[in-house]
Amino acid sequence: MLEKMLSARIQLGSLTMRLPSGETRVFGHGEPAAEMIVHDNAALRRILRDPGLELGETYMEGGWEAGAGGLRTLIEVLMRNFAEAHPEGAERLTLPLIKLMQQSNRIGRSRRNVSHHYDLDEALFRTFLDDGMFYSCAYFPHEDMTLEDAQQAKCQLLMDKLRLQPGMRVLDIGSGWGGLAMYLAEHGGVEVDGVTLSTEQLRVAEDEAARRGLSDRVHFYLRDYREQEGVYDRIVSVGMFEHVGEPQFSTFFRKINSLLAPDGIAVLHTIGVTGVPGQTNAWVRRHIFPGGYVPSLSQITRKVEQIAGLAYTDVEVLRLHYAWTLAEWYRRFQAQRASIAERMGEKFCRMWEFYLATSEGSFLWWDLVVFHVQLTHGHGAVPVTRDYLCQPEA
Known part of the structure; x- marks a missing residue:
């Protein structure tokens, strides 16, 4: 599922992903060229489930690291190909309650x-x-x-x-x-x-x-x-x-x-x-x-x-x-x-x-x-x- 998603979404630049098995996958082509070295397959499953939280969590824990090009280039490729999500429909109706719980800054x-x-x-x-x-x-x-x-x-x-x-x-x-x-x-x-x-x-x-x-x-x-x-x-x-x-x-x-x-x-x-x-x-x-x-x-x-x-x-x-x-x-x-x-x-x-x-x-x-x-x-x-x-x- 992750490979299918990355193949469809990486249109600007390229992402080389090196897996724990030793296999390599390349998505997109051209510059900027980023590399992601995955040390734990569980990290990929977590990122797929909740990218907004788990991309950072798994990086902190050492589940993956940026290879050639460095972290900023990897972030550039991901951000340019994955637009920031905004809630719509029923989710938007819950925003006032969510904000009240998260931002009730007494x-x-x-x-x-x-x-x-x-x-x-x-x-x-x-x-x-x-x-x-x-x-x-x-x-x-x-x-x-x-x-x-x-x-x-x-x-x-x-x-x-x-x-x-x-x-x-x-x-x-x-x-x-x-x-x-x-x-x-x-x-x-x-x-x-x-x-x-x-x-x-x-x-x-x-x-x-x-x-x-x-x-x-x-x-x-x-x-x-x-x-x-x-x-x-x-x-x-x-x-x-x-x-x-x-x-x-x-x-x-x-x-x-x-x-x-x-x-x-x-x-x-x-x-x-x-x-x-x-x-x-x-x-x-x-x-x-x-x-x-x-x-x-x-x-x-x-x-x-x-x-x-x-x-x-x-x-x-x-x-x-x-x-x-x-x-x-x-x-x-x-x-x-x-x-x-x-x-x-x-x-x-x-x-x-x-x-x-x-x-x-x-x-x-x-x-x-x-x-x-x-x-x-x-x-x-x-x-x-x-x-x-x-x-x-x-």
Whole structure:
């Protein structure tokens, strides 16, 4: 059954499969040419039964590995020939209940979900992130930029969209390792409060702010966004909305609405889908981002439209930038793989490289992008044209 399916589906590129018996099967032809070395026939049966979960599970367990061409090429061939499945018919009717169970991210559960991923030790993230520890999509005005320069360009783009003025109060929801908050304070002359649910990120961010002499202007808190109080001239959130969960979208935007000053600007930076909304991949939900959900643009705008006084004033879709970011993360991770395996084990390394490779593929071959949504209380907060984003830095 598997051979019949692969023969029918592999039309772009080729897949060579080496079986435990020593036999070899070739599906498709031409480039890209991928190779899959199967060590356990049971792995193939599991993949056939539930590919969304078991392709990653069996790779982590050593049931198969990528041969010539490597893992990224194998993922490319599979993703280009197998479109991401979206539920239809009766299955779609069950989605609201499924999402409620998978994404009911109350504060306590959100803390546990964040800890699962972001409280992995600092040393792991330093092996593949840039010097500023930005764990989100970079921005490449030029494709040949270094990762460090592209992350700084992302910060500048967000700062331009926020229209900062010295002395403003800024809230960074999901402040991560603190890089954006410190960039805004240094380059915009503003005061920033950052909130995170990761104790490891909080520790690193506070230490770095102190080292750079910013502790009087940048403050980090171990706090859920729903617990934040006050009024802010500007609000920014980068790479955090994916952890909110669809059942809490209205809560999130109502909180933005209540925290944002009357003439304020908020900018949301989030991974999104350009296709039909669906479910979070089962393997990603189990091992990488429990409780996570990537929204469509319509799911975001529909919730914003329901909140009186809050409106979107600009929407930008960043395509391929995250694919380039992930490709560099994968390269850097592989350069340090032996030392990471020594500390964290081979199974962890297989999980992490599968996560990075399939994430890159999702931005290249499937429907993942990054949305920038600018929100205000009225028309006067931002210029009526986008020319202000194209002006050279003063």
